[in-house]
Amino acid sequence: MALLKARREWIFFGTLWKSHPRLTAMWWALILCQGVLPAGFVVAVGQLVGAVANGTPLLTPLLLMGVVFVLMQLLTPLHNQIGSLLGEHVSDRLHDRLLVAAGAPEGVAHLENREHMDELTAARDFDLGMTGPPLHMSMGFIAGGLVEVISGLAHAVVLAAYAWWAPLLVGGAWLSTHWLLRESTQWDRNTGEVLDAQRRAEYSYRLAVDSPAAKEIRLFGLASWLTDRFASERRTLVELRWHTTRLRQKPMRWAVAVLTISGGLFFWFLGRDAASGAIGLGEASTFAYAAVGASAIAFGGLNWALSLASDGVAAVLRVERTMSSGTAAHSVVSGQTPAEGMPAAEIRFRDVTFAYPGMSAPVLDGLDLTIPAGGSLAVVGVNGAGKSTLVKLLCRLYDPLSGTIEVDGTDLRDLDLGSWRRRITAIFQDFIRYELSLRDNVAPSEATSDDVLQALTTAGAADLRDLDKILSPGYENGTDLSGGQWQRVALARVLYSVSRGAGVVVLDEPTAQLDVRGEAEVFDRVLEATRGCTTVLISHRFSTVRRADRICVVDQGRVVELGSHDELMALGGTYKRLFELQATRFNEEQDGADRAR
Structure with a gap:
């Protein structure tokens, strides 16, 4: 029983029942009815043939045939509709569970770990039609296979009226053929290779149909290249399906042999009895049709659509288990110490070592x-030096592999996570542009209009006043913003958090999309608004960096220089070299602009 419950098909059908018991009960009842009706039609046909042969009244067999025929026509579309509704309901419920599961862990390691990414890909895409039909369509194919096998069994039962051994001979032969056919094809669609191909194909598709990449695709003439790329990657996915499908010749030969022997024996006995008069013409007709109808056992049952749907459902449930009880869920665990008023003295990184999941070299x-x-504090260094990783650890999106981060002498991991995150606010280099109203972009919670407008003004976005305007052209009366405007909105989000009590401000490339004058203006405003806060700034622009109280230079995951701008310039090390290199380039660009004028 334990082995049965562990099978993905059992899990799938159990998920149907748990999602919507009433629809599931109706779905199964209609499967049973549709499976039995063809056998009833065969019996009615045999009675009609017998009535014609014997010269008896035809009304009863004709009425029986008519009722069965009408039911067969009516139940099919009804069953399809119920199956579609059930599939949509199950899909919605699973996506809800996936959403909750993926958002449950407090860190982000589960979204960047290769093993978890494969699981998430399989779970997220199970109903998008990338590797099979959506669930509301699959329900029809699954039901069709089950109806066929029940129909085959019902036809085999009819043969019992001829001889006790007939259902065993004919039904057993078709049942063994069903098993042999299933053994002849196998496809493992959860291998890393298959999931990689699926991920690449989906990415190419999204590049083609989503708007963010549209400008570059058209500017550089990449439409044909992208289409060819998607076709190639989709073809690779299909080829993997075929390569991992093993057609075994031996089971096929056995299937032909079994059917030839069993069918030959049955029809020899049936023909002999019909010729001798042991059975009438109507009975012979019924049993002959029933023997043929029993073939549905071989071709029905648990088919490819059930396999695909079961894989998707199992993937969602595995992700749910992993997120709730696996290492991903516990990579960042909340402590108990309140963080209100922290830091009062300092934040200290002590011998901190960290590497991202799947990477051997530490960042x-x-x-x-x-x-x-x-x-x-400004943090500078070449790309890949570990600047952004430092602030991710400070935000407790990850925890160090070794060493500690202390806030006023308390290990950051001992602080209540919710309490600490209320004390910290950030704008990341890859900040999110929410397709929501301007108000929700600045304060995704209850906030007064005056507070939101104040935050926008401080961020240098005083021209944005319509707080209910949707910031996406995809909505009626929606609009889009320039890169610089979006960055000011993201800054306003940070400043709003400061007005609500955040005391640690992380600015990761906060003015990268602003010109030099706009950057200086906005950063001065931000420094004024965050006076008294602990501010950590990451920037490649030294005109901004030099405004910080202290500057640290990170190289190969370590702090190699620390001091004020003047102190570091006097030191004559890495900071001075980078500063002078950028200043030289700026002067050259400025001279070129002057000559152009």
């Missing part, structure tokens, strides 16, 4: 850094 390697409370 941070024994990093030591002290951030005094109430001041501003």
Whole structure:
């Protein structure tokens, strides 16, 4: 019983019942009715043939045939509709569970870990038609297979009226053929190779149909290239399906042999008895049709659509289990100590080492850094030095592999996570542009209009006043913003959080899409608005960096220089070299602009 319950098909049917018992009961009842009716039609045909042969009244067999025929026509569309509704309901419920499961872990490691990404891909895409039909369509194919096998069994039962051994001989032969046919084809669609191909094909498709990449695709003439790429990757996915499907010649030969022997024996006996008069013409007709109808056993049952749907449902349930009880869910665990008023003295990184899941080389390697409370610290370094990783750890999106981050001497992991995150606010380099109203982009919770407008004004976006305007051209009366405007909106989100009590401000490339003048203006406003907060700034623009109280240079996961702008320039190390290199480029660009004028 335990092995049966562990099968993905059992899990799938159990999920149907748990999602909507009433619809599931109706779906199964109609499967049973549709499966039995063809056998009833065969019996009615045999009675009609017998009545014609014997010269008896035809009314009763004709009425029986008519009733069965009408029911067969009516139940099919009804069953399709119920199956479609059931599939949509189950799909919606599973997506709800997936949404809750993926959002449950407090960190982000589960969304960037390769093993978890494969599971998430399979779970997320099970109903998108990438590897099979959506669930509301699959229900029809699944039901069709079950109706066929019940129909075959019902026809085999009819043969019992001829001889006790007939159902065993004919039904057993078709049942063994069903097993042999299933053995001849196997497809493992959850391998890393298949999931990679599926992910690549989906990405190419989204590039083609979503708007963010539209400008570059058209500007660089990439439409044909992208179409060819999607076709190639989709073809690869189909080829993998075929390559991992093994057609076994031996089971096919056995199937032909079994059917030839069993069918030959049955029809020899049936013909002999019909010729001798042991059975009438109507009975012979019924049993002959029933023997042929029993073939549905071989071709019905648990088919390919059930396999695809079961894989998708199982993937969602595995993700749910992983997120709730696996390592992903516990990669970031909340402590108990309240974080209100922290930091009052300092934030300190002590010998912190960290590597992302699946990476062998550490991004941070024994990093030591002290951030005094109430001041501003700029973090600079080449790409990949570990700057953004540092602030991810500070936000507790990840935890260090070794070492500690302390806030006023308390390990960050001992702080209540919700309490700490209320104390911290951030704008990340890849900040989100919500397709929501301007109000919800600044304050995705209850907020007064005055507070939102104040945050926008401080961020340099005073021209944006319509708080109910949807920031997406895809909606009626919606609009889009320039890159610089979007960045100001994201900054306003940070400033609103500061007005609500956040005391640690993380600015990861906060003005990357603004010109130099706009950057200076906005950053001065931000520094003024966050006075008294502990501010950590990451930027490649040294005109912004030099405004910070202290500057640290990160290289190969460690702090190699620390001090004020003047101190680091006097030191003559990495900071000075980077600063002078950027200043030289800026002067060259400025001279070129002057000459152009």
